[in-house]
Amino acid sequence: MSASSYAGDERLRQVPNPFTDAAVGSVWEPPLADVPEIHAAAFDQILRVIEARIEGRHDRCLLLYGHAGTGKTHLLRRLRLALEARTQPRIAFSWIWMGTSPAMMWRYVRRRFAADLVRRTVGGRPQLELLLEERRGALDAVERRDLAVVLEHLAAGRHQSDARAWLAGEELPEAALERLGLAPAEADDAGLEEEARQVFEALAAFIAPAPFVLCLDQLEALQAHPGDTSGLFAVGKLLAALYNVSNAVVIGTVQRGLIGELDQALSQAERERYRSLGLEMLGPEQVRALVRARLETEPRLAELRPAGASQFWPIDIDRVAALADSREGVTARRVLFECERMFDRARGIWWAQVPLEEFLRAQLETRRQEAAQRLAPEHTGDILSDGLPRLLHLRGAGIPHEGLPRWLDFEARPAQGPLAGVALANTPPQGLWRKLEKILNEWDPAQRKLVLVRDVLHPVGPNAKKTLHLMEELRRRGARWLAPSREALVALDALRRLLAAADSGDLSYEGESPPVRSVEDWIRRNMPEELAALLDEIVANGPGDALPARLAALLAEEKIISVARAAAELGTTEEEVVRCARENRSHFSLLLGAEPVVFELVQAAPGA
Amino acid sequence: MPETCEAVLAAAAREKLLEIASTRALSKEALAKEAARNFRKCCSTKKIEKLIAGLVREGLLRPAVAVVGRGTLYYRSGVALPLVNAFRERLAKLGLAPGEIDRALAPQTGGSFAAEELLTRLLDKVRELEEAPGVPVTVHRLRAAFPRVPKADFDRAVIELADRRQIYLVPHDHGWALPEPEREKLVHDGGVKLYVGVQLRR
Numbered sequence: 001m002s003a004s005s006y007a008g009d010e011r012l013r014q015v016p017n018p019f020t021d022a023a024v025g026s027v028w029e030p031p032l033a034d035v036p037e038i039h040a041a042a043f044d045q046i047l048r049v050i051e052a053r054i055e056g057r058h059d060r061c062l063l064l065y066g067h068a069g070t071g072k073t074h075l076l077r078r079l080r081l082a083l084e085a086r087t088q089p090r091i092a093f094s095w096i097w098m099g100t101s102p103a104m105m106w107r108y109v110r111r112r113f114a115a116d117l118v119r120r121t122v123g124g125r126p127q128l129e130l131l132l133e134e135r136r137g138a139l140d141a142v143e144r145r146d147l148a149v150v151l152e153h154l155a156a157g158r159h160q161s162d163a164r165a166w167l168a169g170e171e172l173p174e175a176a177l178e179r180l181g182l183a184p185a186e187a188d189d190a191g192l193e194e195e196a197r198q199v200f201e202a203l204a205a206f207i208a209p210a211p212f213v214l215c216l217d218q219l220e221a222l223q224a225h226p227g228d229t230s231g232l233f234a235v236g237k238l239l240a241a242l243y244n245v246s247n248a249v250v251i252g253t254v255q256r257g258l259i260g261e262l263d264q265a266l267s268q269a270e271r272e273r274y275r276s277l278g279l280e281m282l283g284p285e286q287v288r289a290l291v292r293a294r295l296e297t298e299p300r301l302a303e304l305r306p307a308g309a310s311q312f313w314p315i316d317i318d319r320v321a322a323l324a325d326s327r328e329g330v331t332a333r334r335v336l337f338e339c340e341r342m343f344d345r346a347r348g349i350w351w352a353q354v355p356l357e358e359f360l361r362a363q364l365e366t367r368r369q370e371a372a373q374r375l376a377p378e379h380t381g382d383i384l385s386d387g388l389p390r391l392l393h394l395r396g397a398g399i400p401h402e403g404l405p406r407w408l409d410f411e412a413r414p415a416q417g418p419l420a421g422v423a424l425a426n427t428p429p430q431g432l433w434r435k436l437e438k439i440l441n442e443w444d445p446a447q448r449k450l451v452l453v454r455d456v457l458h459p460v461g462p463n464a465k466k467t468l469h470l471m472e473e474l475r476r477r478g479a480r481w482l483a484p485s486r487e488a489l490v491a492l493d494a495l496r497r498l499l500a501a502a503d504s505g506d507l508s509y510e511g512e513s514p515p516v517r518s519v520e521d522w523i524r525r526n527m528p529e530e531l532a533a534l535l536d537e538i539v540a541n542g543p544g545d546a547l548p549a550r551l552a553a554l555l556a557e558e559k560i561i562s563v564a565r566a567a568a569e570l571g572t573t574e575e576e577v578v579r580c581a582r583e584n585r586s587h588f589s590l591l592l593g594a595e596p597v598v599f600e601l602v603q604a605a606p607g608a
Numbered sequence: 609m610p611e612t613c614e615a616v617l618a619a620a621a622r623e624k625l626l627e628i629a630s631t632r633a634l635s636k637e638a639l640a641k642e643a644a645r646n647f648r649k650c651c652s653t654k655k656i657e658k659l660i661a662g663l664v665r666e667g668l669l670r671p672a673v674a675v676v677g678r679g680t681l682y683y684r685s686g687v688a689l690p691l692v693n694a695f696r697e698r699l700a701k702l703g704l705a706p707g708e709i710d711r712a713l714a715p716q717t718g719g720s721f722a723a724e725e726l727l728t729r730l731l732d733k734v735r736e737l738e739e740a741p742g743v744p745v746t747v748h749r750l751r752a753a754f755p756r757v758p759k760a761d762f763d764r765a766v767i768e769l770a771d772r773r774q775i776y777l778v779p780h781d782h783g784w785a786l787p788e789p790e791r792e793k794l795v796h797d798g799g800v801k802l803y804v805g806v807q808l809r810r
Contacts, residue, residue, distance in 0.1 A: 041741055065743055067778070226782040257781050260746045260793075260804040278742025280810065281776050319630065322689075327770040327777045327797075329809075350620040505781070516781055 011304050012314065012347035018298045019340035023069070023333055023508055027077040027095045027215065028120065033293040038286050038332070039075050042277050046079060050249050053211035054089060060272075061239045061250035063219075065259060066279035068505020068513050069333025072253045075279065076215050079251075083213065084122050090134065092117060092127050092212035098221045099500055101385035102234030102401075103189070103409055105222065106196040107169055108382055109238075113200060113214065114168040128154065131207060144202045146182050151206065153180060167203075169196050170378045171428040188435040189427055190406055201245060208247040216252040221500045224389035226516055229265050230401040232258075236270035243273040250274075255504055281329025284321040290335055291315055314346035315339050337511030359509050360522045364498050371493035377457040380489055381426045384453055385409055387496035388422065388538070391527075394499075394520055395535055407439050411448065414539040419448040422538060426454055429464045436470035443479070445553040450479040451538050455489055476600070478552040482537050491528040499523065551580055551588065551598070560599040563590075621651050621659055626684055629669055633683035633690040636660055726757060726765045731774055734806055744778045744805030747795050763795045766806060778805035 021032065036043075042064065049059050066072040076095060083091045094116035100108035117128040132155040139155065142148035146166070153163040162176045169192075177184050187195055204212065216238070223231030235252070242250045252274070254262070263271075282290065291312055295301055305313045320338050323330040341351055389399045389410050398413035404421070412420045421443075427435055443450055452474065454460070460467055475481060484492070498507075498519070505513035527535075550570050554561065567574045574596075581588040581598050591597045624643045628634070634642065640656040660682060663669040671680045672691050683690040699709050733753045737745040747766070754762055769775045780786075783794050783802030795803040 045740075227785065255781075256744050256778050256807070257804055259744050259778070260748055260780070263746050263748065276739045276743040278740055278744065278807070280742040281807070283810070319627070322630075325773060327767070328779060329776040329807075345620075345623075350616055350623070352616055352619045503781075513781075517785070 009304075009314070009347050012343075015298050015300050015304070015347075017340055017343050018294045018301075019336045019343055021336075023506070024071075024073040024077060027073060027080045029077065031077070031081055033297050034074075034078060035286070035289045035293045036078075037289060038282065039071060039279050042279055043075060043078060045277055046249075046251060047082070050083075050091065050211060050213065053247060053249050056209065058246055059249075059275075061243055061252060061274040062277050063239070063274045064251055064253045064277045064279065065256040066253065067256050067281065067329075067331055069331035069508065070279040070281065071332045072279060073217065074332070076217070076251065076253070079213065079215075089210040090122075090130055091210065092131060092207060093120070093215075094213070095215040095217060097217050098219050099386060099497065100222070100382045101224070101389065101409075102222055102230055102237075104193070104381055104385050105234060105238060106193045106200065109216075110196040110200045111168045111170075111378065113203070114164070117203075118164050118167065135206060135210075138206055142202060142206050144199065147199055147202045147206070149181050167199075168378070169199070184430050185428075186430045186434065188407075188431045188438070189409075189424075191431065192427070197241070204245045204248055211247045211249050213249045213251065214242070216250065218500070218504045218506075219252045219254045220258050220504055221386075223503070224386070224399055225393040225499075226503055227261070228393075228399070229261075232262055232265035235262065236266040236273075240270050240273045257505075282324055282332060282335065284324045287321045287324055287330065287335050288312070288317060290332055291317060291320060291339055294336070294339065315342050333508060334511045337508065353510070356509060356514055356518060357522060359514075360498070360519060361526070363501075363507060364494055364526075367494035367497050368490060371490045371497070375457075375486065375490055375493070377426075379493075380455045380457050381424065383489055383493045383496065384424050384426065384455065384484070387492040388453070388535075390496050390499050391492070391523075391531065391535055392538065394524055395539065397539055405442055407435055407442065412539050417539065420451050420538050421448045422451045422453060424454075425452050426458045429460060429467055432460070433464070433467045433470055436467065436474060439479075440470060440474060440477075443474075443477075445478050445550065445556075450474070451482060452479055453482045453484065455484045456486060457489070476552065477556065478550070480537065482534065484534055485530060488528075488530040488534050491531045492534075495523060495528075495531065551577065552600070555588070555598070555600045560597055563596040563598055566598055617647065617651050618655075618659065621647065621656055622663060625656065625659060625663060626668060629682055629684040629690060631690055633672065633681040633694040635679050636682060639682050723761070723765065723768075726754075726761065727769055727772075730754070730765055731769060734775060734808055738808055741810065742807065744807045746805050747803060748793050750806065751793065759792070763797075766795045766803070767797055769806070773809055775809055776807040777801075777803040778807060780804040 018033075046062060049062060052059050064072055064075075080093050080095070083093050094113045096109060096112040096116075098105075098108075117131070118126055120127055122130060132151065136155055139148060139151055142151060150163045150166050153159045154167075159176075159180055162172060162180055165172055165176075166180060166182070172180075174184055185191075185195065219235045219238075220231070222234045222238075235254075239250065239252060242248055256278070295312065295315070301313075305311075310317065320335060320342070323334060323338065344351065389412075392412045393399055396415050399410050400413060401410055404411055407423055408421045409424045410422055412422060414420070423435070423439060425432060425435065439450070439452075452471075460471065462468070471481065501507045502514065502516050502519035507514055507519070551566065554566060554569055561569075563574050563577050566577045570577065577598060578590065578596065581590045588598055588600065591599075621643055624646050625639060628639060628642050636657060637653075640653045640660060643656050644651060644653045660669060664671060664682070668685055669682050670685045671682055673680050681691065681694055683694075696706075696709050700706065730750070733750060734745050737749055737753075739745075750766075751762060757765075766775075766777070770777045777795070777797075780794055780802045783791060783804070784800075786794075791802065795806075797803070
């Protein structure tokens with residue numbers, strides 16, 4: 001929002017606007033003015049569930065519904081502060097923004113949970129350090145050997161960096177695993193998901209009998225796009241699984257507008273695994289209390305207040321409180337936005353309206369800078385698996401998840417052109433070959449084209465001969481390998497976060513959430529080049545694109561075939577077949593003569 | 609005056625006009641004069657009158673013609689209270705006591721007992737279906753409890769309950785992107801809003 005000043009109360013200009021920071025971005029932010037009576041009922045309910053867990057009584061997960069800007073994150077921050085103040089028992093706290101895809105959710109939860117335990121401090125000491133100090137005697141009872149070993153190292157202060165990385169599920173070189181005393185795992189994606197879930201559960205068991213709080217913020221972010229039912233199924237599965245973790249107090253937050261879809265998508269059994277809690281919209285009295293609390297953060301205002309002015313000066317409180325009368329009610333964010341503007345106006349600062357386009361550009365740029373700082377190999381799996389379906393959906397492709405083979409992450413079904421199966425292959429090299437072998441055995445090029453994605457932060461070393469051979473073999477059969485660049489990954493991360501914020505109503509434009517449609521349209525028009533090229537590669541549908549795969553499929557049966565017959569079988573011209581073979585010399589070979597023939601170029605297997 | 613300064617002044621004047629029109633319905637002249645007072649000759653009444661015309665064109669201000677003998681009054685779109693208050697003022701000047709006006713303007717039940725009864729039953733049902741305070745009740749579930757009520761009546765009744773400040777409405781964020789049969793399951797306000805749930809006001 002740009003502002004210009006031209007007149008107003010000079011004295012007020014010396015005072016910072018107490019209404020800025022309308023949105024709480026994270027529960028880890030320091031405390032600001034809090035009005036305990038706002039959402040007191042929901043807060044008490046959460047505390048009651050925690051007390052019940054302390055006493056060993058099992059309860060359902062909590063699903064906290066609230067309109068964007070009602071104060072869901074604010075409430076969780078209040079909870080975090082309350083829990084930090086208690087020591088008997090100490091209650092670990094984790095807050096996870098659910099910006100991942102259903103296929104990777106357990107790996108994501110493990111990583112974020114481990115990161116919160118390791119990095120977030122209470123009284124200056126990391127939560128895990130405190131837990132290890134209190135629960136050292138329980139290390140022998142940890143069921144998974146690898147977790148027990150890693151916790152032993154952490155408790156003894158050995159190999160801290162590697163041990164923390166393992167706890168978060170990061171890929172470690174063999175030498176580091178050897179130092180830790182662990183064997184390299186050779187799991188494929190499904191195996192890695194299962195392992196992440198088991199490690200999370202074992203870690204929870206180590207913390208028991210003390211409870212811990214796991215906040216899963218914005219569960220709707222598991223959807224690739226509004227209306228994506230597979231994201232909703234994932235919410236149901238996740239809550240059902242966490243219900244079985246006996247010492248976890250799970251608090252999921254979700255946009256209240258999603259209640260209808262969740263209601264219809266989840267089974268009765270899944271719905272019974274959680275209890276709904278709601279955040280009320282603000283009533284006029286709560287609006288007054290909120291404004292008063294913010295004004296009181298600036299004691300100078302009381303001194304500057306003209307004689308006889310209301311305690312809310314310089315805010316026109318009746319006008320702000322009247323916002324509560326609207327059909328949809330008013331949120332704390334909206335109230336703070338109006339007050340921020342009113343306060344600025346009182347000191348002669350007038351806001352000129354920023355066009356939505358400009359606002360979105362600035363939002364994207366901020367996210368792009370954050371994404372560039374955050375970019376690391378352990379994050380790119382989430383970026384690709386969450387970001388690509390979001391953007392392909394924007395490009396008009398359907399993204400069905402149902403009925404796909406397990407080795408395929410998703411399928412892009414463009415409005416025109418062939419189906420494109422997308423397999424993300426950022427799997428560690430120890431497990432990648434398994435995945436590739438499976439794909440090679442099961443992929444039918446005639447059914448769908450195949451795009452394999454492994455980003456530049458996950459290079460395959462020259463020693464991974466088997467993996468390299470399988471990669472080449474797949475390429476030879478017509479699969480396309482894409483290696484998104486750093487720039488593309490940064491742009492994708494920034495865009496998926498912008499879209500998720502729009503879906504969750506967390507973009508505050510003029511105190512309201514801009515319509516998701518408008519944000520999507522803007523992104524379509526402003527797709528960064530590096531991303532546009534990446535998406536084109538996935539859904540490209542020119543005749544040349546499908547031909548190598550179809551020719552490879554034909555040659556898989558025939559081994560060697562005349563160009564004329566190949567052209568007839570594939571419904572194309574002899575020239576096209578020759579061109580295709582020449583352009584794909586690493587896959588096909590031509591013997592020209594009276595009757596030209598084409599055949600597969602078979603490479604020697606490594607070690608042969 | 610530099611162009612940017614003028615643009616800022618215009619933006620400020622528009623804000624002021626909307627602010628005033630949110631609380632009072634006034635004639636164009638009175639509205640312009642009231643807004644101009646805040647700008648100490650930086651912005652003439654004439655310029656502000658032009659801004660009023662612009663706001664009317666954009667649909668942000670609404671003109672109401674001849675409220676009990678007065679000329680056209682302007683008030684903020686979507687905020688009915690200024691106009692209702694202007695009406696009250698006129699009725700008071702005609703000799704009606706505040707209590708009489710309140711009774712006269714209160715929701716009428718006479719000719720539409722069925723509609724009033726539907727409102728009561730709807731509210732009872734919302735209370736019954738509410739899982740916990742603050743948790744919305746889906747329109748889908750609520751609608752299922754009133755299978756014989758035509759959709760238009762149902763929608764109107766839900767909106768009426770919201771206008772009487774007994775419930776909040778929960779908008780659907782991509783309702784217009786849904787296929788028609790799905791959209792039919794939402795409450796439509798007759799304009800651009802579709803609602804997926806309702807929430808009790810306390």
